[in-house]
Amino acid sequence: MLEQKYRHMMDQISPDEKLVEQALENVWNQEGRKGRKVWYPAVAAAACVCLFLVAMPVLAAVPQGYQFLYLVSPATAQFFKPVRRACEDQGIRMEVESACIHGDTAEFYVTMQDLEGDRIDGTTDLYDSYSIHMPFDGIGHSERIGYDEETGKVSFYVSLTRWDQGKIEGGKITFSVREFLSHKKKWEALLIDDLKKQERTKEQPARLTESYGGGGLDHELYLEKDGQTGVLVPGKPWEGFCVEGAELTGMGYVDGLFHVQVAYLNRYETDIHGFLYLQDEQGQTVDDIYNVYHAESEETRGERDYVDYVFDVPPEKLGKYRLYGDFSTSGMHVEGNWQVTFPLEE
Amino acid sequence: MMEQIKKKKPDILAGKEKQRGEDAEWVVRTYADMVYRLAFARTGNRSDADDIFQEVFLRYVKSPPVCETEEHRRAWLLRVTVNCAGKFHRSFWQRFTGPMEEEGTWTQQEDRDLSTQLKKLPEKYRMVLHLFYYEELPVEKIAALTGAKQSTVRTQLTRARRALKRIMEEDGDA
Numbered sequence: 001m002l003e004q005k006y007r008h009m010m011d012q013i014s015p016d017e018k019l020v021e022q023a024l025e026n027v028w029n030q031e032g033r034k035g036r037k038v039w040y041p042a043v044a045a046a047a048c049v050c051l052f053l054v055a056m057p058v059l060a061a062v063p064q065g066y067q068f069l070y071l072v073s074p075a076t077a078q079f080f081k082p083v084r085r086a087c088e089d090q091g092i093r094m095e096v097e098s099a100c101i102h103g104d105t106a107e108f109y110v111t112m113q114d115l116e117g118d119r120i121d122g123t124t125d126l127y128d129s130y131s132i133h134m135p136f137d138g139i140g141h142s143e144r145i146g147y148d149e150e151t152g153k154v155s156f157y158v159s160l161t162r163w164d165q166g167k168i169e170g171g172k173i174t175f176s177v178r179e180f181l182s183h184k185k186k187w188e189a190l191l192i193d194d195l196k197k198q199e200r201t202k203e204q205p206a207r208l209t210e211s212y213g214g215g216g217l218d219h220e221l222y223l224e225k226d227g228q229t230g231v232l233v234p235g236k237p238w239e240g241f242c243v244e245g246a247e248l249t250g251m252g253y254v255d256g257l258f259h260v261q262v263a264y265l266n267r268y269e270t271d272i273h274g275f276l277y278l279q280d281e282q283g284q285t286v287d288d289i290y291n292v293y294h295a296e297s298e299e300t301r302g303e304r305d306y307v308d309y310v311f312d313v314p315p316e317k318l319g320k321y322r323l324y325g326d327f328s329t330s331g332m333h334v335e336g337n338w339q340v341t342f343p344l345e346e
Numbered sequence: 347m348m349e350q351i352k353k354k355k356p357d358i359l360a361g362k363e364k365q366r367g368e369d370a371e372w373v374v375r376t377y378a379d380m381v382y383r384l385a386f387a388r389t390g391n392r393s394d395a396d397d398i399f400q401e402v403f404l405r406y407v408k409s410p411p412v413c414e415t416e417e418h419r420r421a422w423l424l425r426v427t428v429n430c431a432g433k434f435h436r437s438f439w440q441r442f443t444g445p446m447e448e449e450g451t452w453t454q455q456e457d458r459d460l461s462t463q464l465k466k467l468p469e470k471y472r473m474v475l476h477l478f479y480y481e482e483l484p485v486e487k488i489a490a491l492t493g494a495k496q497s498t499v500r501t502q503l504t505r506a507r508r509a510l511k512r513i514m515e516e517d518g519d520a
Contacts, residue, residue, distance in 0.1 A: 005460055007479070009452065010386075010480050013382065014378070020378050024371055024375075027371050027374060213511075215503065273501070275500040326500065
């Protein structure tokens, strides 16, 4: 469904004919630059003046996290002003260190530090739990940009842009975080099975169940209108499967397609997830054509979620592949209420 | 718009320089939509997509890659678009220019809603969604194009779907 909606939307996007003609002019004129926009030098000159005017007072008060700004954009770093508003909850301190506004965009840097232990580390992930209240309609995004082992501080960069492209002129922003994950573990290219045993190629007991999510290119093709789909009946967890928080509960054919079933435990707490693929001796990989999430009941969703990874490989060819997986989980999930309000100043 | 432009195949009998020019012309006409849509998916607005589009084909004209197959050429153009979009995003000067309004782009409310919802996703998520759903590239190729690990791409896809689903639910559009 999403794929069709997205395709329908994107099919309406094409470059303007004038734009294509400009590109073609560059083809016809090997000197090339004829069709380019000319605003760069003018804007560059104006920005240089701005840089001269504002750089000195800002540099006089260099914030703790200032070094991180240079990782993203050294030029932009000159424009940031110290904010230093902080809050503390659960022994974790969150601080907005510096901010900058220009045109329709506001940017700021946030650090988090564990004052009592080591719950913050270099893998700390806000788990899409942050929210931003701002005095305008806009979009924002955040990304982790660094971790300082000495201070134990992890730094995030956040940017906001107004929907209407209007200029941001002051106001206050509230940045809040309600949970984070840390101490992540990964297993990459984990060999799960060599698929040589004859029983792997046999049809296995299956059941029709309601899927509540999934992915893969053909995901929607294999769902009935009511969201039902055929999956393996969960079996006993395989011994020797080493991924913490996951169990391998089945493998075999359902209606001619090869299914591998993994159970993920408490996935909302750990963000545990995995991806399975087949690989032959030449290193050629085959991705699943779809995967579906399902549970044994409504009550067990989130506690024990099953995923059937489905591959379109006929039984007679299965033996030439090996089954591999990439898995990721988090060793720590911390909830709290961290919220900082700070003014936006030019 | 692009449908009206007649696509022209390269004239292999022409002189070397002429052939190179005509090849490039054919490439621009053939891949214009692909490059533009990826740029738009990443930036979310036409103004930025216009600049990326120009930059990509300017690079192609200045130093055309040696492509043994059309698949190589397609991959080259996608990779350069990804790179240009990434550099464009980080460009300081770009932030001083205001994107144009997108009015009139969408024919249906459903498209307008989806476009708005997609804009709420981080740019890197939008890009992998586009490469996966629209260009139908497998994870392995997306990883090669973006320079990320396959596992990273898969995680981004999972998170993108999850975040989009949440946004749609918040909008009552799930």
